Amino acid sequence: MLQFEGWKKLLVLFVILLGVIFALPNLSSNQDDMLADGSDGSVFGFLPGKHINLGLDLQGGSHLLLRVDMDVVEQERLDSIGETIRQEFRNEKIRFAGLKVDGKAVKVTIRNAEDASKAKTTFNDLGNGLTINSDALDYAISFSEGGLTELQSNTIAQSIEIIRRRLDPEGTKEPVIQRQGIDRVLVQLPGVDDPEAVKRLLGRTAKLTFQLVDMRITPQEAIERGRVPPGSILLPSDNEDGRSFVVEKRVMVSGEMLENATASFDQNNQPAVSFQLDSAGAKRFGRVTGANIGRPFAIILDGKVVSAPTIQSQIFGSGQITGNFTVAETNELSLILRAGALPAPLIVMEERSIGPGLGADSIEAGKIAAIVGLCLVIIYMVLSYGTFGILADMALLVNVILIIAALSALQATLTLPGIAGIVLTMGMAVDANVLIFERIREELKRGRSVMAAIDGGYQRAISTIVDSNLTTLFAASFLYIFGSGPIKGFAVTLGIGIATSMFTAVMVTRLFIVLWLEHKKPNKLVL
């Protein structure tokens, strides 16, 4: 056992060296100077490792768990299916009644039994993923399981893309945006100064449409009568002036046709958003405006009318949206429009935002606690075990270096509880050494020779060390599985700490002891 073969010595030294190499990048102070691949331009640049990945609670940032409101998406799709059915039935001259969206289905009744087969063809042409139920001439069309799942996946994928474009338009911030479960998206944005701005950016669906104002009826009449002509809808104004507008449901131009949107000023120097349409959009816009000169059209954002200018002349590619905007609002709105409309509203289910001030303070506090803790433990070990205590302390330092190296190399996230985990590990790591030393003491008391005592001590202690550390590892594993965010970080550091402590206690301390023995060759040992 004390035959610590040459190759084993080399292996341990090699691991220690690796540890130092991977831990070193953390000494270079400014993380902001990091280049894209995690290295920096300084002398540390040639080292393979990277900085530790700091959690949001240490570098500051926003953590948001968002739910995609699938109900809204489903309703919109059903609405659109309803309108398609209306058009097709008109074209096919199928008479119908009671076409409406009721709950989770589109319902319609066919007037003539002979039209049933034509109607069925229309329904089938609507596409896959739908279930068609019929009761005599009453039909109900809804989404099938498969159809709904596909709708969810597509919506979430699209939402993730739009979120990314809104939060990180230049691709520099490295946010984490991932799907969670069926209908949730996790967003983690580091280094955020204003969490409210993030929520504002994600709060608007930003569905932009241009629709013609329905001139057949005034808004007041529609409110009085309580209904609007078919194919139209009553919408409120965005300006909080209590006005309403009756607009056609048919969309002339939608936000998808926008090629660009920028913040600008109108002729009265009021903030406005200038936009440019792509070629398809420009053509359509030109056609509609050309055919409707003198008529007003409504610019609608998220179901509210922002403004309703009258068409003065044929417009093609570009225009301006004016309204009751501040400059900040036009900046945000143009960014959102450029990024694109969210397919569904995002609802914030959980938020944790840490300002950078608190983050930096937490790091400071963590560092101090770690250093003080380390010193206390070191002193205590020396007082209790003398020379062997010093050797154990050297192993403890190696342990800390290995933990930092492992965290850096794996790019695992270090959180504030994670720092507590490291400090805790320092206290518990000594345990393995203590077990060994106590055994050695016992062996010496029994009168064994120095070599035999050390040998025996290691042999007996190892199984205990493995047992006790493994059980702590279980606790850490379940914390990792069921935890989230900072708690996960704690579990990771605890787990890594246990692994490195086992390694250092068994291999590294032994190496130091063997080296010391070979150097001193004592025939008596007072432990």
Add this chain to the structure above:
Amino acid sequence: MRLKLVKNDTNFDFLKLQKMTMVLSIFLVLASIGLFATVGLNLGIDFKGGILLEARNNTGPADISKVRNDLDTLKLGDVSLQGFGTETDVLIRIQRQEGDEKAQIAAIKAVTDILGSDFDIRRTEFVGPTVGAELAEKGVLAVICALMAILVYIWFRFEWQFSIAAILALSHDVLTTIGLFSLTSFEFNLATVAAILTIAGYSINDTVVVFDRVRENLRRYKSYEQRDILNRSLNETLSRTVMTSVTTLLALTAIVIFGGAVLRDFALAMIWGVVIGTYSSVFIAVGMLSRFDLKRVDQDDDGVEVPEYER
């Protein structure tokens, strides 16, 4: 000259205290369950849902009563305010608002606005009711799964009696920790669950070391009385137990004093855990063992090599 907190050849009769400690422990557990059932826990927003804001006054000490008055005008329901860390910091807890998540977000904005530019918002936390319930469920699951895994492992490595003794000791630790939180009204949140699991890990660590020694002594001193073997095992591991507890406590004390307000509660819970974990390993785990008839057989399959010169 060595610092020796434990004499070299101690010979306490730990098991003599068995009856007393058993009564004490049962009392503690029952009291904890009682407190939990009546007073309940001060659940943090992680589990109850709600809003938490940490704000720092950048012009001077925070005037908590003024902030309270300002917040009252918003009519947000149950709002709790406390100083936090230094005198410029204020921790604002707001109950879950009526309505859905949008209402919660609106409330956050209202509070931020009314605090104005005098205050820096250092931290915002908001947990919706759905997520809160999920986190609570996950927390409970984590603790139960960990306990089960440990139970199975001990059963596998030692005998079934050890497993039962271990699970009783661990349950005692978990329950009394919950009782402590109920008694002190410390906030019970995700970090607390992490602390409980860590305490369980530390406690079992301790217990396994003693069990290991018991198993070894059962084999080595076949002719001795079980009671004496158990006592002897405890005495032999005493010095290691004290050592490790001291080093861990040193590390934790460093966190309590220097680690900042956020970690303080976590570290305090852990300190309690070290104390109760050690207590349970010595008196409950081994105490339970003493009630069983333990086998003295040479177990070939436990993987502990008895060195040549021992046989």
